[in-house]
Amino acid sequence: MQRRYQTWIVAATAILMLCEQFVKSPGLAAAAKEVRNWGLIVAAFALGLGTVNLTMIHGDKISKKKEGWFNSLVLMAGLVVFAVTGIVLGTSHKTYSAMYDTTVSPMATALFGTLIFYIVSAGYRSFVIRRLESGVILASALIVMLAQIPVGRMISPVIPDAATWLQNIPNNAGQRGLVIGAAVGAVANGLRVMLGLERNFGG
């Protein structure tokens, strides 16, 4: 019975949001706006649930002094300090911004910076010629990379043109085929959720 109600609620909400896209009506627009606001409230509660989960897992690690408990302690301290500062001073206060800009932001940027090493490591493995397909990938990648640097044109003036052709014709054709297939798949997936065939939202 509960499942049936869930399916009806999802179907009704989806039909409302779809109608708002295709029909001009102040009533529909107001109803859709209301549903979006409910979504924001649900998201706020979900964030609270996530924080409870985080506290439970790391609290358990700290209390039982499991391996890496000190890292969990730092995480919990950060959580408390940011939450208290945000609640007391507000998230737009300069102290809060300074805390964010001097800790979270540089750490995220540093992690993003490490991506280059991972790309090199993954690229090295994929460029090892094991079969014909790997050879084609290596040859295409070499042409495209050489075209990005002045020495490419010095080796042969054909290289930049070949790189442009590779990117505009075979690469574009493959990408568009995938995008169209994925887009139709996504719409069909949405319809299946509306019909209650997919129950990825309620177990």
Added chain:
Amino acid sequence: MSLVADRALGLVTLLLLFGAMYWQMQVAKGGKLPTIRRIAGLDAIPEAVGRATELGRPVHYSTGIGALDNEFGPQTLAGLGLLQYVSMLCAKYDTKIINTVCNPVVFPLSQEMVKSGYTEAGRPDAYTDDMVRFLSSEQFAYAGGAMGTMQREKVAANFMIGAFYAEALLIAEAGFQAGAIQVGSTARMYQLPFFVIVCDYVLIGEEMFAASAYVSREPDKLGALAGQDIGKVVSFLLIGLGAVLTTFKINVITDFLTKYGK
């Protein structure tokens, strides 16, 4: 109340797709099941969970950092669908699953999917709260947390199915370094090449949306999949026809799409 004129074609396309899916669902329910090609990435899932069981190490699952309320929502939903299947396999084989979550809205849904996977396998009591872990809603904090979890817990299988951004390669490389068998899937074009390079198996684009029908083999879902294929065939026919007509400077299709197809 009136119809938005420049979106009329979108509405018609949606209704036609809906009609094709409904028709094919009825055909499938009537006993004529559509054939579905083998998808190596989906066939590899039980093998990967089995390997983790043999090694006595856990399985890691990520649905990415995509939200549910934007264009990447269907990818996250597809990831959640497979999460239930992988959880069911883990429960059956008595292997621990660790599902790391980035988006807070996805978190309660992930818990539900893992719980229902364990229930479906007849082992609801084996589910524990630390299986689904909310790490952070910040992209790189999540990536760092997922990488650390995989390294510390020495996962033997890593599933990454959903909408992924720049963190895709970071997490997949951490999985590779942990020696995990990896299955990746996304419909985001920028991340797909990274998955192809790093993962052992990849579900490319639409294959992730077919996963639910593929693993369940339910007539309704298989029928809906066949209906979706009709939509794709029509799209490709229109592209072919449009290309030919435009080559001969007949712009009927492009003018029509420009006017009604916003």
